[in-house]
Amino acid sequence: MITTIALDLDNTLLTSEKTISPRTETVLKQLHSAGKRIVLCTGRPIKAIQPYLQQLELNQPTDYAITFNGGLVQQNTTGDVLARTSVTKQDLQPLFEQAQRDHFYLDVIDLKQVYSITDLGKSPYEDFLQGLMPFKNVRFADLPADDLFGKVVSAGQDAKTVQAQLSSQITDFFHVVPSRRTLLEFLPPHTDKASGLQQLLGHFNEDYDNLMAFGDEENDLGMLTAAKVGVAMANAIPAVKTATTHATLSNDEDGVAVFLENYFN
Structure with missing residues (x-):
């Protein structure tokens, strides 16, 4: 069963205007209320994604974000670190x-x-x-x-x-x-979004069979191929489209919302 939905930000969750569309916001909030984990996965630090976390109301004790492209797993509201890799x-x-x-x-x-x-x-x-x-x-x-x-x-x-x-x-x-x-x-060595998600899923005694992931770029490939359901955006690079078995519309066509609506009926 899919319990966790991992979302790349730029050109995936976010439109070209760097916003979350109203349709996508509604669908994600509905799924979150129904018990699904919504996990933003990004190269940015958590401080830089707070506006999106607040918009989606990802403020429960079980809400985490994957930042630094997998190098850091943090609780959204407290900032407590679940897992971290770093360099000196x-x-x-x-x-x-x-x-x-x-x-x-x-x-x-x-x-x-x-x-x-x-x-x-x-x-x-x-x-x-x-x-x-x-x-x-x-x-x-x-x-x-x-x-x-x-x-x-x-x-x-x-x-x-x-x-x-x-x-x-x-x-x-x-x-x-x-x-x-x-x-x-x-x-840092052996770090990508998939490794961060593995740490998070393990915290809940789950694994990649419980994961759905959306992405468009090379830095999303690890989580897309590891996930039970890996979804390529229509605007994804060719390598992402080739590596995934599911696809959806572009980030400017509510691609995340459309796939989630169809998948979860």
């Missing part, structure tokens, strides 16, 4: 050195803020987040050595191009995945 400044040293050589941006994110690494120039990531997280401009040498970071992003350049030039030292350690055409994410 020492882990980031080889990545910083390659970014210097190959001229790409880095922004480093912990639980509370984003550090823009100014040695590499200022990326457009702060504009992308539109005030949802505080930013601090620092040189890499001044990045806190005792902090734990959920992920690093490279924004503003073609993600596939940056990914193609990475050394094996980087790709053998980090889970590197594009989340948008111009946004490449560096996650």
Whole structure:
């Protein structure tokens, strides 16, 4: 039985205007009231998705979000951490050195803020987040050595191009995945949305057989293929459509709502 519905945000749950449509909001609230877990799964930190959690009224003790693309599982209202993977400044040293050589941006994110690494120039990531997280401009040498970071992003350049030039030292350690055409994410080892959902489902003595997931991008592939019901949006990249057995309309056509209405009758 499906107990948990996992939703990517950008271009899946959210329209092109970065909103949850009224139809989708209604369906998700109905399913939540009926006992289904609605889990937002995103690369963003939980602070940056609070408006959506509040809109959907995901404020019960059993309501959690998957953030940092699986690196953090947090209770929505208390912020209590159920599971976490992270990297240190020492882990980031080889990545910083390659970014210097190959001229790409880095922004480093912990639980509370984003550090823009100014040695590499200022990326457009702060504009992308539109005030949802505080930013601090620092040189890499001044990045806190005792902090734990959920992920690093490279924004503003073609993600596939940056990914193609990475050394094996980087790709053998980090889970590197594009989340948008111009946004490449560096996650802790063995971290993706599927791993975060596995932790959450295990907390409730459940597994992937209880999971339905919706997504559109490469960073959604893990959870889409692991889920009992993995659903590709009509606007998904070809790799997602190929890997999934279910499909729905686009994010601007209430694709999530339409599939849920049909599936749960």
